[in-house]
Structure formats: structure tokens, C-alpha cells
Amino acid sequence: MREHCGTEEDWGHELLSAFMRLQKSLFRFHCCGVTHTMMGALVHIRDLDGGEGVPMAVIAQRMRVSKPAVTRTVQQLVEQGLVVRREDEFDRRAVNLSLTQEGQKRMSEVRAEAGRAAGRLYYELGERDARELTRILNRLSTIVTERQQDKGSMEETKR
Numbered sequence: 001m002r003e004h005c006g007t008e009e010d011w012g013h014e015l016l017s018a019f020m021r022l023q024k025s026l027f028r029f030h031c032c033g034v035t036h037t038m039m040g041a042l043v044h045i046r047d048l049d050g051g052e053g054v055p056m057a058v059i060a061q062r063m064r065v066s067k068p069a070v071t072r073t074v075q076q077l078v079e080q081g082l083v084v085r086r087e088d089e090f091d092r093r094a095v096n097l098s099l100t101q102e103g104q105k106r107m108s109e110v111r112a113e114a115g116r117a118a119g120r121l122y123y124e125l126g127e128r129d130a131r132e133l134t135r136i137l138n139r140l141s142t143i144v145t146e147r148q149q150d151k152g153s154m155e156e157t158k159r
Contacts, residue, residue: 053096
């Protein structure tokens with residue numbers, strides 16, 4: 001690890017870069033035929049589907065990608081039989097997405113593999129460092145969530 005004496009912005013870029021490298025190396029789901037992006041879409045569809053499917057536009061918004069990008073990802077999921085597309089009954093331009101049973105099964109496989117990979121990391125880091133990393137990541141998650149909530153309430157106040 002190199003010494004760093006830069007600005008807050010420099011630290012932010014370095015932290016973001018480290019997260020991105022970690023995310024790319026940790027979440028390689030190719031063992032199950034699912035990329036990181038595909039898994040992200042599956043998780044959002046699962047979490048947001050109330051029984052009628054989830055509009056593709058909502059998935060794009062949640063994933064913070066363009067509609068064409070999510071369309072390509074969804075096409076891959078459909079081709080693998082993990083997701084079904086249905087035309088919205090009220091708005092023919094909208095497409096709703098739902099997981100298939102195979103999609104649910106594949107998510108379970110990916111989760112199991114991710115758990116095994118995390119277990120190997122825990123072993124390699126050692127208990128003390130693994131617990132410290134977990135504590136710091138949980139703290140960062142709390143900070144980010146609070147900032148997003150504060151930003152949301154500030155935007156509501158502006159309206």
C-alpha cells in the first residue's frame with residue numbers, strides 16, 4: 001500500500017478506485033453463468049417485484065445505467081431463462097420483468113458461491129482483520145445511507 005498525502009478529493013478517488021477493484025475481483029459470478037451486472041439486475045427484480053413485475057425503466061434507474069444498457073442485460077437474462085418480460089397491461093410501451101424459477105435457483109447458486117468466496121477471504125485475512133474490515137464496511141454503508149437519506153429529504157424540501 002502506498003503512502004498518500006493528497007487532498008480529500010484525492011483520498012476519495014483512491015477509495016473509490018479500491019472499492020471498484022475489490023468489487024470486480026470479488027463478484028465474478030461466471031461460475032454460474034451470471035456477470036456482476038446480470039446479478040445486480042436479478043437482485044433488483046427480486047427485491048422490487050410485488051407480483052406484477054418490475055418496469056424495466058425502474059431497474060435502469062436503480063442500477064444507475066441507461067435504458068439501452070439494461071435492455072442488453074435483460075436480453076441476456078431472458079436468453080438464459082432467468083427472467084421473463086411482459087408487456088404492461090396499462091402502458092403498452094412499458095415492459096415489466098419477473099424472475100423465473102430458474103432465475104431464483106441461479107441466484108441461490110451465486111449466493112452460495114459468493115459465501116464460499118467470502119469464507120476463503122476471511123480465512124486469508126485472519127479473524128481480527130476480517131472483523132475490522134467488516135466493521136469499517138458497515139460503518140461506511142451507514143454513512144452513505146444517511147447521506148442519501150439527507151439528500152433525499154433536502155430534495156423533498158426544495159419541492
